[in-house]
Amino acid sequence: MSQYKLEGEFSNINERQLEFINEVILQQNLQVDKVIFGPLGKAGDNFMSDVKRISVEGAHGSLKMIVKVASDLEAVRSATGTELLFTNEHVMYTEVLPKLLSLQKAAGVPKKEHLRYAKCYGSLNEAPNEVIILEDLNESNFKMLNKFEPLSEECIRIILKNFGIFHSLSYALKHKEPATYHLFSSKLKDTWDVRVNDPNVGLQFELLLKMVLPLLDNDTQKNIVKDKLSNVVQAVLNLSEDKNSGISVIHQGDAWTNNFMFRFEEGDLRESVMVDYQASSSHNPMTDILFMIYICTDHEARSQNLHDWLDYYHSELDKSLSHFGLKANDIYSRDQLNADLKRYGKLLFATTVLFNNVLMRDASEVTAMMEALKIGGFDGVMENMDKHAMSKETFDRSKKRLLDLIETYTQYDLL
Template identity: 50%
Template sequence: MKMIVKIAPTDETVRKSGLTDYLFHNEHIMYTEVLPRLVSLQKAAGVPEEEHLRYAKCYGSLNEAPNEVIILEDLKESGHIMLDKYEPLQHDAILNGTKSFAIFHSLSHVLKNKEPETFNELGSKLRHAWDLMCSSPEYIKSFAGLDDAVQSIVEDETHKKVVKNRISNMFKITAKLAKEENTKYSVIQHGDSWTNNILFKHVDSRVGPAVMIDYQASRKNNPMMDLLYFIFLCTDYETRSKHFYNWLDYYHSEFDKSLSYFGLRANDIYPRDQLDADVKKYGELVFSIALMASNLTERDVNETKELINNMEHSGIGELMATMGSTRMTGETLKRAKNRIEGLIATYTDFGMLDHFENFD
């Protein structure tokens, strides 16, 4: 039997810079407490097994710094595959992923409705690593270098103005959203829902049900952060243009379907007009995250290895600094340029740029 063993780094400098204590703690809580509790709700309510939230079995977890370790099921053994991060996800994959997020988020509301104290307790155990980064001058400085890198990728002067300071302003946007968050709609989110963190069951040469992995960034947050992150980091302009609003409809319908097993309704828990408002509200932060991610995820294997090696030896701050100073070339540059220009085009088409704050 094959297993996945995740072992935390022990170097103190790397642990501090990479927020290892927080990230491994979160994943420990998710696999040992949150995910089992959510599925137990489904089992108790008689939800059909094919509608259950899927996650890798956890065979053991040690949450003692600096020796954290998590042992997980290797989902590849059951026919799950990781899709090519360089290729945008197609419509069927997005539908499967969207359904998984709808079920996952709905179960937070079920738990909140039936056992509010348990929901609050579990939510309070998840640490907000991003908030820590927002208050750290070291992180703010290291992220700022990425603005120039992104501006150098796009050629159109209008596009340069759109992306200007968007990455370094992420921390201001995050702080603003935290102050304005309506916890009535908050769920326990995945937090890092891009292509390499979602596996798909391979069924008859087709992409089937999705399973999320890597819950290190999980926390209580608005559900649209997961869904928009997933859509804008994993799809291209053409597919979004055709299906974006269909995906939102599908999310809400699957959210409602999951709630219905517990006698709850989406229109009471998370109305569609609230979802639409949150798309506009959280779209700005996702735009900034997508710009930042394009500088890492579009790089080729050799470039990525060098960047990850820097992170493993020096932490996230060094990774961001290296990303900002290492210019892209060739196919990497072409992929990143297409990704960023497609992102700008989608936000322009849907009027989402109109809701951006001006922090300058």
């Protein structure tokens, strides 16, 4: 297939995927000598795809790229919705993000406010051989931060600024080209639309409740969590029309720590970039903002800053909309944002608990979960977590996150 040497670990990449990767590499005109496949991060940094860094070395230069490869194992594909996730990301990188950036350029938005995303070198949306090849942002001095630690105030604010820009461009697109927005939203599929039709989803949340109750200290806390983890499917259905409303945007959909990269200069934060769009679909903007706040910060920070953060997001939304002659209060008012803080309380509590139950686990625990996924799908993962006790470090992290969430909901009257 290739006329150069392949090195490193690529045994889990099938022939069709390697063929596509080779096509993209040859398009870079580097007169390639060898390509080295290496791991990206550690177990637990990426869940829905196998992510590798490839180093391309040639007579005309070198290049590093990030390769996201879909599993062709049916148990994994079925459990994680692989085809849906890779299709979403394919549409985002090849259609949506370039279109949103073109809107900014046409409106004369200053370059420093342009939507930044990783360059897409190529995307193969061919089940079960999906591959997405992206710019390696490490080469531009971006880095991921520790998922076990709350993000700093400056990191939260730069993410909120980016979300203000990102969400504003959906509104601008709706205003200028409503048919294009409708086309994009029809192509992007909400992962919850699949889950609510899964007859086992209720049992999965019952098992989740069984796993997290030992983290709690008293009956008051336990009753709160029992209430928030019950009837989650109905909560999803109650909010399902939001995705078709005037306030909906194309959301990122999975705003946890490892889906952001940050660039610092001499200790000062300069830039942040979102790096995953597999869960993107048309939805209420608060699904991004509140999930990010609940999953990436602790109660101490939220208790002092929650409404200031929401004010800042809304002001950045308005600032970006002004380039298109639009105003935030005419589209998504601050009062509506406050109402959505409460309306989305149950769903985002349940989602945050579900994610933290996975994200707070260490590398060895995640490795065991991934093996269980390959054998038994999502039910296998839940069974694995139920049978194997958390390490003390995982227990302590998970308990802190859950108690913090309860405190935040109590303080802001969201229960």
